[in-house]
Amino acid sequence: MSFSFEVFETDPTGGRRGRLRTPHGTIETPAFMPVGTAATVKGLSQETLEELGAQILLANTYHLYLRPGHELIRRSGGLHRFMAWPRAILTDSGGYQVFSLSELCKIDDVGVRFRSHLDGSEHLLTPEKAAEIQLALGSDIAMVLDECIETPAPRPVAEAALRRTTAWARRAREYFLLRAGQEGYPAQWQFGIVQGATYADLRRESARQLLELDFPGYAVGGLAVGEPHEVTCEMATEVGALLPAERPRYLMGVGRPEQLPDYVACGMDMMDCVLPTRAARHACLYTTEGRVLIRNARYAEDARPIDPRCSCRVCQRYTRAYLRHLFASGEITAAVLATHHNVHFYLDTMRQIREAIYFGQLVNFAAELRARYVAGPA
Amino acid sequence: MSFSFEVFETDPTGGRRGRLRTPHGTIETPAFMPVGTAATVKGLSQETLEELGAQILLANTYHLYLRPGHELIRRSGGLHRFMAWPRAILTDSGGYQVFSLSELCKIDDVGVRFRSHLDGSEHLLTPEKAAEIQLALGSDIAMVLDECIETPAPRPVAEAALRRTTAWARRAREYFLLRAGQEGYPAQWQFGIVQGATYADLRRESARQLLELDFPGYAVGGLAVGEPHEVTCEMATEVGALLPAERPRYLMGVGRPEQLPDYVACGMDMMDCVLPTRAARHACLYTTEGRVLIRNARYAEDARPIDPRCSCRVCQRYTRAYLRHLFASGEITAAVLATHHNVHFYLDTMRQIREAIYFGQLVNFAAELRARYVAGPA
Numbered sequence A, B: 001m002s003f004s005f006e007v008f009e010t011d012p013t014g015g016r017r018g019r020l021r022t023p024h025g026t027i028e029t030p031a032f033m034p035v036g037t038a039a040t041v042k043g044l045s046q047e048t049l050e051e052l053g054a055q056i057l058l059a060n061t062y063h064l065y066l067r068p069g070h071e072l073i074r075r076s077g078g079l080h081r082f083m084a085w086p087r088a089i090l091t092d093s094g095g096y097q098v099f100s101l102s103e104l105c106k107i108d109d110v111g112v113r114f115r116s117h118l119d120g121s122e123h124l125l126t127p128e129k130a131a132e133i134q135l136a137l138g139s140d141i142a143m144v145l146d147e148c149i150e151t152p153a154p155r156p157v158a159e160a161a162l163r164r165t166t167a168w169a170r171r172a173r174e175y176f177l178l179r180a181g182q183e184g185y186p187a188q189w190q191f192g193i194v195q196g197a198t199y200a201d202l203r204r205e206s207a208r209q210l211l212e213l214d215f216p217g218y219a220v221g222g223l224a225v226g227e228p229h230e231v232t233c234e235m236a237t238e239v240g241a242l243l244p245a246e247r248p249r250y251l252m253g254v255g256r257p258e259q260l261p262d263y264v265a266c267g268m269d270m271m272d273c274v275l276p277t278r279a280a281r282h283a284c285l286y287t288t289e290g291r292v293l294i295r296n297a298r299y300a301e302d303a304r305p306i307d308p309r310c311s312c313r314v315c316q317r318y319t320r321a322y323l324r325h326l327f328a329s330g331e332i333t334a335a336v337l338a339t340h341h342n343v344h345f346y347l348d349t350m351r352q353i354r355e356a357i358y359f360g361q362l363v364n365f366a367a368e369l370r371a372r373y374v375a376g377p378a
Helices: A046-051 A061-066 A070-075 A079-083 A095-101 A127-137 A155-179 A200-211 A229-242 A257-265 A275-281 A313-317 A320-328 A332-358 A362-375 B046-051 B061-066 B070-075 B079-083 B095-101 B127-137 B155-179 B200-211 B229-242 B257-265 B275-281 B313-317 B320-328 B332-358 B362-375
Strands: A004-010 A016-022 A025-029 A031-033 A056-059 A088-091 A103-107 A112-115 A122-125 A141-143 A189-194 A217-220 A249-251 A270-272 A284-287 A290-293 B004-010 B016-022 B025-029 B031-033 B056-059 B088-091 B103-107 B112-115 B122-125 B141-143 B189-194 B217-220 B249-251 B270-272 B284-287 B290-293
Touching: A004 A332, A016 A332, A025 A031, A031 A056, A031 A332, A046 B313, A056 A061, A061 A070, A061 A095, A061 A127, A070 A127, A079 A088, A079 B320, A088 A127, A095 A112, A122 A127, A127 A141, A127 A155, A155 A189, A155 A200, A189 A200, A200 A217, A200 A229, A217 A229, A229 A249, A229 A257, A257 A332, A257 A362, A275 A284, A275 A332, A284 A332, A290 A362, A313 A332, A313 B046, A320 A332, A320 B079, A332 A362, A332 B332, B004 B332, B016 B332, B025 B031, B031 B056, B031 B332, B056 B061, B061 B070, B061 B095, B061 B127, B070 B127, B079 B088, B088 B127, B095 B112, B122 B127, B127 B141, B127 B155, B155 B189, B155 B200, B189 B200, B200 B217, B200 B229, B217 B229, B229 B249, B229 B257, B257 B332, B257 B362, B275 B284, B275 B332, B284 B332, B290 B362, B313 B332, B320 B332, B332 B362
Parallel strands: A031 A270, A056 A088, A088 A141, A141 A189, A189 A217, A217 A249, A249 A270, B031 B270, B056 B088, B088 B141, B141 B189, B189 B217, B217 B249, B249 B270
Antiparallel strands: A004 A016, A016 A025, A103 A112, A112 A122, A284 A290, B004 B016, B016 B025, B103 B112, B112 B122, B284 B290
8 A cells, every 4th residue: 555644743723744645756744736627737837836846736527527538548547647747646526516617417316417518518427437537537536526515505405415425425435445456446545525514513423424434534625615714714623623633634625825824723634726826817926925916007117026035936037027017918928927936835835834833833823924914015 | 349240160051050149148040039029938938948948039129119118128127137038139120010910000201100909009110219119128139120011012112112121221220320339228239131022133232232231230021921932042042142241140030940941051040930939829839740730639649749859848748648638628738838849849950950050961951851841740
């Protein structure tokens, strides 16, 4: 077994520093996973991601299933080989995109029927199918299919989704355990996903049910979808308290830079978010002093780097004035440089969080980050 | 004076190998200049251009004059500093884009009146203004404003444009010589542009008139705009024969990869073309075996690099199948990787041309390139 996870430092807050070993390298946790939707982090080459120190990427099962197709990727030798990324990959189940992107999405106990947003073709995603697709992709970590509900959710809706999520997790686990390690199937870890909306007791119940299925790691899903930050943290803490300390915990789809230390303090080890990459393409740059909306006229002749405190390649070389010009001119290079900086900023924030845990200073780091951040850019 | 040019090897064909020294580094000639229209080669960072070995870029005066404005760039310390490119830059006069991009373009002996394609604002570009803008940009090599005519051109039209081009060149030269080297003005070389359409005697006449103005280098303009390749070469050769051997010669706006050795054999030292960058964004990749239109379904599972003979970073890592997937998915990274490869291909072809001249083998290299190229991709 080439997978393992160990926690080797704990902060007074509950923040954990650890190491997740996979057949595609070791991930220092807490870890931020840049999102490579269609087997590419938009605008960055894999060389650049290595240079930035990304140890794991997230790729979207829904997108890759529709295009180029998981069987094509399987025939290519798996996603690592297809996209020439030798480090670790986590794939989601596809469920979230089915619910948010596809048309005519119909859900029942069997699974989700939907039409592709690309060509309108009909598809059925079941817990077994989601597991099989991710085995074909050969990601290091696969997620079970869960039911994603809108928020805020009435309690009966949250209860029904919780029941279905557990039932699907059981089917996904069974399917996975029959195949994992068999001839033609890759080594993979499959994670369960705790649901329960913003009801603490439902979150606990969901966690207890999933623990019976003995996943090597657990995710907390359906959070940071509009509820107050404090509620997100409360739910994550509730769940974290029930999860086995020696297994990795993944808080899905978070978050804003100044929130990252809080999630780590809730005991979370892994996070992913499209924010650094998507915001970059919209000319929103993250800095230690807050967001810089680089299209603003005030930056037209600003000869400073995006963030004077930043050590990234973009900040070493280019001025705000130049970045602004690239965005004003609609240049591809604008997205390339902005994404480079933002992904560096997120990965670097995580590096600082890991260091803060080492010194038992996570609370102070979180406070400092928030104080500087809210101050806004010069 | 930190500029110089020397030819230190000549091929039996007339191809020349030389060195162009500028305050921003030495350019080995024959040289290909990637086009960085708006102070960026679309999709490539300046680090990547350095890695690819680009020694000089071309930037477009028309675009930079309109946005962000030449005075802003002057205040920023010039174009090198603005775009963080420490190597050499050549700027065109803006004339070609005024004629091809702007609206309501009206020409008379004073200059060209036009409306911006961005906001419809009215502008007047004169030979003096074109020189002043380029001094503000601080490029290493500036071009005089010339009259660009449609082709094929009736002889009287070509004659009139020739006369105006010479008159404008004289005004540009006078303006330039009064300012160059003065306080606040950068060191710069100004090149004249030989016109005369496809009439050999007019080309010779244009060259003779410009020689009187004693430019440190000469360009051949208005070619490769639809006439047969043989005619382009014939005109370039006619002009080349009249130009002083010890000054650089720049054939503007060429060309296709398999044509580059021919232009060098005509005695040309510098070339620029949007083809490698523009074609890359349209999924057209240049290889030693010809063009690979990577969107083609035949590449869907092709595990080979774009060009098995290519040493570029993209070909060392990624497959045709992956590139095709990126283009099919409309990913920014597609343009980034394809542009990287194509610019490498052009710069590498020029490296091979310089080597061929060293061994006196330019004719053989041209024949080999054309034979391989026409064979088409495997």
